[in-house]
Amino acid sequence: MRPFRHPRKRADQGFLPVRRPPVRCPFCTENQDRVIDSRTTKEGDVIRRRRECESCGRRFTTYERVEEVMPLIIKKDGSREPYDRQKIVNGLKKACEKRPISAQTIEEVADRIETEVQECGAKEVDSHFVGEAVMRALRDLDGVAYVRFASVYREFRDLDEFMETLRDLLKR
Ligand SMILES: [Zn+2]
DSSP, rough: OOOOOOOOOOTOOOEEEEEEEOOOTTOOOOOOOEEEEEEEOTTTSSSEEEEEEETTTOEEEEEEEEETTOEEEETTTTTTOOOOOHHHHHHHHHTTTTTSSOOOHHHHHHHHHHHHHHHHHSSSSEEEHHHHHHHHHHHHHHHHHHHHHHHHHSSOSSSHHHHHHHHHHHHH
């Protein structure tokens, strides 16, 4: 089977905000909560979300199975690995180091990337597709974080490519 490759999106196409549906608090039954931490299990098929109720302030955990929806990631060497949310979060954190961006925002950006990967509907996606999704998310979020990530991710083949990225950024 041929790996799924996402058609290139126009550079100015931004993300629609994605909000995960809230979960009913097991303590006070209000359904207003925020996600304070998300981790994928070692096998990559369950997302564990630590949530805090915005009404009573208590914390609880949900487990979401992603086996059916998260595609496998095809790495550069052709091997496959489960989608790993923590890797995305770590990459975002590194790019956003010392930038005015909250941990909550990073989780939300990771949510958006995850949704985009999910919604492509393929069983396997190229790691390149995930990388591009991260690039788009950072470009919308913070210019410095974007260039940092881009310079590492794309390992700019030449100066022209780097300048092109900068030019695109400055136009926005
Ligand atoms: Zn509550």
